[in-house]
Amino acid sequence: MAKVDTSSSRPYHIVIFGASGFTGQFVVEEVARIVSEGPNGTLKWAVAGRSRQKLDKVLEQAAGALGKPELRTEVEVIVADVGEPDSLAAMCKQAVIVLNCVGPYRFWGEPVVKACVENRAHCIDICGEPQFLESMQLNYNSQAADEGVYIVGACGFDSIPADMGVLYTREQFKGVCVCVPEGGSINDGTWKSAIYGFADSGKLRSLRKKFGHKPLPVVGSKIKRSALFYSNEVQQYAVPFMGADPSVVKRSQRFLLEEHQETPVQYGAYAGVGGVANIVKMLLAGMMFWFLVKFDFGRNLLIKFPEFFSFGFFSKDGPTRKQMEGSSFQFAFYGEGYTEGQDPSQGQPNAKIRTLVQGPEAGYVATPIAMVQAAITILNEPTALPKKGGVYTPGATFARTTLVERLNKHGIQFSVI
The missing domain is CATH 3.30.360 (Dihydrodipicolinate Reductase; domain 2)
Structure with missing residues (x-):
C-alpha cells in the first residue's frame, strides 16, 4: 500500500476541473477567497476544462467580482477533456487534489476518478447520485488504497x-x-x-x-x-x-x-x-x-x-x-x-x-464552500484522515478532522438548539 500524500511537490495543491461550468465558476471564486488557508498560508491552484477561452473568461469574471485583478495572470489554465484520457492524466499529475465539477457524474465522472487514482491525485466531487458514488467505491476502493489516494464524493450540499x-x-x-x-x-x-x-x-x-x-x-x-x-x-x-x-x-x-x-x-x-x-x-x-x-x-x-x-x-x-x-x-x-x-x-x-x-x-454558495473546505482539510490535516487511501464519504473521511469548525467559520453553521 502506497503512503498517502497530501503535501507533495506537485505544481498545484488544487486543480478545479470543469471551472467554466455554472457551479465551477463559483468554486473558482471560493478558492480565490481562501488562498491564505492553504499549507503554510499559501495555495497553489489552477483551473482546467475543455476550452481555454472559457477558462480565461471565468478568471476574468472572478477577478472583477472579487476585486482581484491578479487572477487573470497568476492562475494557470490547463486544457483537459473528459473524453481524452491523456489530457486527464496530464492534469492529474500536476495536482495534489482535483476538484471535479463536471457532471452529470454518472456520464462523465468515472474517467476523472480513474485518472486520479492512476496518477495519484486525490479527488473531491459534489455528486448527488448514489449509483455513481457506490459504483466508484466498488470499482476503485482497493486501487485507491494501494495508491494512497482519497476519492471523496458528495462533498457539496449533497451531502x-x-x-x-x-x-x-x-x-x-x-x-x-x-x-x-x-x-x-x-x-x-x-x-x-x-x-x-x-x-x-x-x-x-x-x-x-x-x-x-x-x-x-x-x-x-x-x-x-x-x-x-x-x-x-x-x-x-x-x-x-x-x-x-x-x-x-x-x-x-x-x-x-x-x-x-x-x-x-x-x-x-x-x-x-x-x-x-x-x-x-x-x-x-x-x-x-x-x-x-x-x-x-x-x-x-x-x-x-x-x-x-x-x-x-x-x-x-x-x-x-x-x-x-x-x-x-x-x-x-x-x-x-x-x-x-x-x-x-x-x-x-x-x-x-x-x-x-x-x-x-x-447549490452555488454552500456547495463551493463545502467542497473547497473539504480540500483544505485534506491538505492541512493528513494525520486526521483515514489511515489508508480509498473511496470514501465525507463522514468517513472527515470524522476526526476540524471540518465542522472550518465550515462554521465560512458560513455553514452547526449548532445545538
Missing part, C-alpha cells in the same frame, strides 16, 4: 450538511445517539438525481448486492415513518428526501462501525412539503414522474421542464447573484438515544437532542 450533521449531532449527545431523523430542502440537482436514480433503481439494487454487506445493527427502536406523514417537529407534512443523503450517511455509519467500532446511527431524511394543497400538487407530480421516468422521452421532458412537472417545487434556471444572496438552507436534526448507563435493550430512548445546520444558498 456534507447531512453527513457531518449526523456526526455533529452524535458528538453533542451525552450518551448513545441511535436515531437521527432530519428535515431538509430540495433543489434542481436533487431533481436530476431523482430522475436518473429512479430510472436505474434496479441497477442500484444489483450494485449493492455485490458489496455483500450485512445489515447495520439496529440499537434501540427502529425508525418508522410512512411515505407521507405530518411532522410535529416542523409543523407540516413531510415525505422521504429523494437525494443522496441517506445512502451517503449509511455508508459513513458502516465505515465508522467497521473501522472504529462506533455504534451506528439510524438515519431518516425527510423534506417538509407544507399543507394539503401542496400534497395534492405533489401527488399529481408524483404520478406524472413515475410514468415519465420509465422512458427516455419522459426523462428528457422531466429534465427540460422541471418547474412544470414538479408544480414549482424545482426550477431549472440558475439563480442570479441577487437571488443567491437572498436564499438559504436549513437542516434540523432530531436525535434520540440513551443516557450514559442506560441499557438500550431495556426500553425506548430516554433522551433527545435537536441540532441545526444552516447556511447560504445551497
Whole structure:
C-alpha cells in the first residue's frame, strides 16, 4: 500500500476541473477567497476544462467580482477533456487534489476518478447520485488504497450538511445517539438525481448486492415513518428526501462501525412539503414522474421542464447573484438515544437532542464552500484522515478532522438548539 500524500511537490495543491461550468465558476471564486488557508498560508491552484477561452473568461469574471485583478495572470489554465484520457492524466499529475465539477457524474465522472487514482491525485466531487458514488467505491476502493489516494464524493450540499450533521449531532449527545431523523430542502440537482436514480433503481439494487454487506445493527427502536406523514417537529407534512443523503450517511455509519467500532446511527431524511394543497400538487407530480421516468422521452421532458412537472417545487434556471444572496438552507436534526448507563435493550430512548445546520444558498454558495473546505482539510490535516487511501464519504473521511469548525467559520453553521 502506497503512503498517502497530501503535501507533495506537485505544481498545484488544487486543480478545479470543469471551472467554466455554472457551479465551477463559483468554486473558482471560493478558492480565490481562501488562498491564505492553504499549507503554510499559501495555495497553489489552477483551473482546467475543455476550452481555454472559457477558462480565461471565468478568471476574468472572478477577478472583477472579487476585486482581484491578479487572477487573470497568476492562475494557470490547463486544457483537459473528459473524453481524452491523456489530457486527464496530464492534469492529474500536476495536482495534489482535483476538484471535479463536471457532471452529470454518472456520464462523465468515472474517467476523472480513474485518472486520479492512476496518477495519484486525490479527488473531491459534489455528486448527488448514489449509483455513481457506490459504483466508484466498488470499482476503485482497493486501487485507491494501494495508491494512497482519497476519492471523496458528495462533498457539496449533497451531502456534507447531512453527513457531518449526523456526526455533529452524535458528538453533542451525552450518551448513545441511535436515531437521527432530519428535515431538509430540495433543489434542481436533487431533481436530476431523482430522475436518473429512479430510472436505474434496479441497477442500484444489483450494485449493492455485490458489496455483500450485512445489515447495520439496529440499537434501540427502529425508525418508522410512512411515505407521507405530518411532522410535529416542523409543523407540516413531510415525505422521504429523494437525494443522496441517506445512502451517503449509511455508508459513513458502516465505515465508522467497521473501522472504529462506533455504534451506528439510524438515519431518516425527510423534506417538509407544507399543507394539503401542496400534497395534492405533489401527488399529481408524483404520478406524472413515475410514468415519465420509465422512458427516455419522459426523462428528457422531466429534465427540460422541471418547474412544470414538479408544480414549482424545482426550477431549472440558475439563480442570479441577487437571488443567491437572498436564499438559504436549513437542516434540523432530531436525535434520540440513551443516557450514559442506560441499557438500550431495556426500553425506548430516554433522551433527545435537536441540532441545526444552516447556511447560504445551497447549490452555488454552500456547495463551493463545502467542497473547497473539504480540500483544505485534506491538505492541512493528513494525520486526521483515514489511515489508508480509498473511496470514501465525507463522514468517513472527515470524522476526526476540524471540518465542522472550518465550515462554521465560512458560513455553514452547526449548532445545538
